[in-house]
Amino acid sequence: MKIGIPRETYPGERRVALVPAVIPSLLKGGFEVFVEAGAGTEAAFPDAEYTARGAQILADRASIFHTADIVVQVLCHGSNDRTGKDDLPLLRPEQVLVGFLRPLGSIETIREIAATGVTSFSVELMPRTTRAQSMDALTSMATIAGYKAVVIAADRLPRLFPMLTTAAGTITPARVLVIGAGVAGLQAIATARRLGAVASAYDLRPASKEQVQSLGGRFVELPVEAQDAQDARGYARPQDDAFYERQRELLGQVVAESDVVITAAVVPGKKSPVLVTEGMVSRMAPGSVIVDLAAERGGNCELTREGELIVVKQGVTIVGWLNLASTVPYHASQMYARNVSAFLLHLVKDGKLRMDQSDEIIRETLLTRSGEVVNARVRDFLSLPSLPA
Numbered sequence: 001m002k003i004g005i006p007r008e009t010y011p012g013e014r015r016v017a018l019v020p021a022v023i024p025s026l027l028k029g030g031f032e033v034f035v036e037a038g039a040g041t042e043a044a045f046p047d048a049e050y051t052a053r054g055a056q057i058l059a060d061r062a063s064i065f066h067t068a069d070i071v072v073q074v075l076c077h078g079s080n081d082r083t084g085k086d087d088l089p090l091l092r093p094e095q096v097l098v099g100f101l102r103p104l105g106s107i108e109t110i111r112e113i114a115a116t117g118v119t120s121f122s123v124e125l126m127p128r129t130t131r132a133q134s135m136d137a138l139t140s141m142a143t144i145a146g147y148k149a150v151v152i153a154a155d156r157l158p159r160l161f162p163m164l165t166t167a168a169g170t171i172t173p174a175r176v177l178v179i180g181a182g183v184a185g186l187q188a189i190a191t192a193r194r195l196g197a198v199a200s201a202y203d204l205r206p207a208s209k210e211q212v213q214s215l216g217g218r219f220v221e222l223p224v225e226a227q228d229a230q231d232a233r234g235y236a237r238p239q240d241d242a243f244y245e246r247q248r249e250l251l252g253q254v255v256a257e258s259d260v261v262i263t264a265a266v267v268p269g270k271k272s273p274v275l276v277t278e279g280m281v282s283r284m285a286p287g288s289v290i291v292d293l294a295a296e297r298g299g300n301c302e303l304t305r306e307g308e309l310i311v312v313k314q315g316v317t318i319v320g321w322l323n324l325a326s327t328v329p330y331h332a333s334q335m336y337a338r339n340v341s342a343f344l345l346h347l348v349k350d351g352k353l354r355m356d357q358s359d360e361i362i363r364e365t366l367l368t369r370s371g372e373v374v375n376a377r378v379r380d381f382l383s384l385p386s387l388p389a
């Protein structure tokens with residue numbers, strides 16, 4: 001089985017799908033690895049390191065797609081909504097595609113991927129189970145985004161994060177509020193604490209309270225209870241408008257008292273709920289910073305502009321930059337490469353694809369096959385009729 005690693009083409013993307021360190025284990029597993037020239041350069045992995053570990057470098061993208069049985073990317077068509085479509089004519093029916101495919105995004109896009117005939121696996125659909133933990137790329141990327149959000153906030157805030165007692169007086173620690181304590185939010189709390197801030201967090205899932213507290217954060221309790229807060233996978237369920245309205249009312253005071261607000265409250269496949277309104281921002285102190293990790297899906301802050309950093313008239317900075325994992329490309333690529341190589345070693349045994357539908361990891365990540373969208377969860381989400389077993 002030949003694995004092909006094309007260079008990422010999404011504008012500004014700096015990650016690469018495989019790093020040299022994982023190649024020996026793939027070779028041992030019976031794979032050959034082909035890498036497009038320069039694919040790892042932006043992530044600080046030069047071509048020579050790939051060849052030193054046993055990969056072969058091919059000069060152009062078309063050769064990678066032509067050679068590979070399995071194409072592995074970070075952002076495929078779907079999650080790469082800018083240039084991903086250009087790869088579709090390069091895919092062929094007997095090929096496998098692995099990467100971020102945004103399976104709960106647009107039905108047209110997923111149908112375009114299906115129409116190539118390719119057997120595609122979406123890393124976003126990886127079950128959140130102990131068995132699949134080593135393959136969970138969403139967790140890896142969210143970890144990096146949560147860390148980077150705090151670093152950006154610390155850089156922009158006109159205050160220090162830690163408490164300092166100096167001859168020039170005592171400096172009080174920065175107050176950081178995280179809204180949405182999933183993987184990214186929890187990493188933001190941990191990072192803010194390491195920098196010496198006082199961190200607190202709120203999430204509608206009661207289960208997150210203990211996780212916040214175990215990281216030294218204060219859990220913000222709001223007198224409003226979500227209906228059926230989380231689904232079987234642990235994801236938040238969408239709530240009605242009345243709930244979000246009440247949340248905003250109750251969060252107003254906590255937001256106003258924070259120097260930094262990191263918002264990471266998302267609901268899979270849905271527009272993110274607006275939890276920080278213009279009115280709430282206007283009550284924050286000048287110089288405060290909001291980093292909106294939900295910017296890509298509409299944002300948790302009413303004023304967020306997707307992809308931009310803005311300073312609103314009250315002097316509050318709102319950061320809506322996208323794809324933060326790509327700004328730490330070395331470690332983001334390393335973590336992603338470990339996740340996908342664990343997945344490939346699971347998927348291919350003795351040089352053959354294991355299309356074992358009784359295997360939860362394979363069944364749940366398989367998105368398209370033989371021209372059809374075959375994933376039951378995605379079909380249900382997109383209101384497509386279910387397929388015969």
Ligand SMILES: NC(=O)c1ccc[n+]([C@@H]2O[C@H](COP(=O)([O-])OP(=O)(O)OC[C@H]3O[C@@H](n4cnc5c(N)ncnc54)[C@H](O)[C@@H]3O)[C@@H](O)[C@H]2O)c1
Pocket residue numbers: 128129130132133136138139142179180181182183184185202203204205208233234235236247264265266267268273275
């Ligand atoms: N291997 C594992 O067992 C494993 C690995 C990773 C994540 N998980 C679990 O998967 C689940 C999803 O994690 P994720 O980080 O991908 O989540 P996510 O990115 O889908 O959402 C981020 C957070 O936003 C919260 N949120 C949504 N709407 C909100 C609102 N209106 N107000 C406040 N908070 C809101 C969610 O509850 C979630 O905690 C979690 O339960 C997590 O613990 C399990």
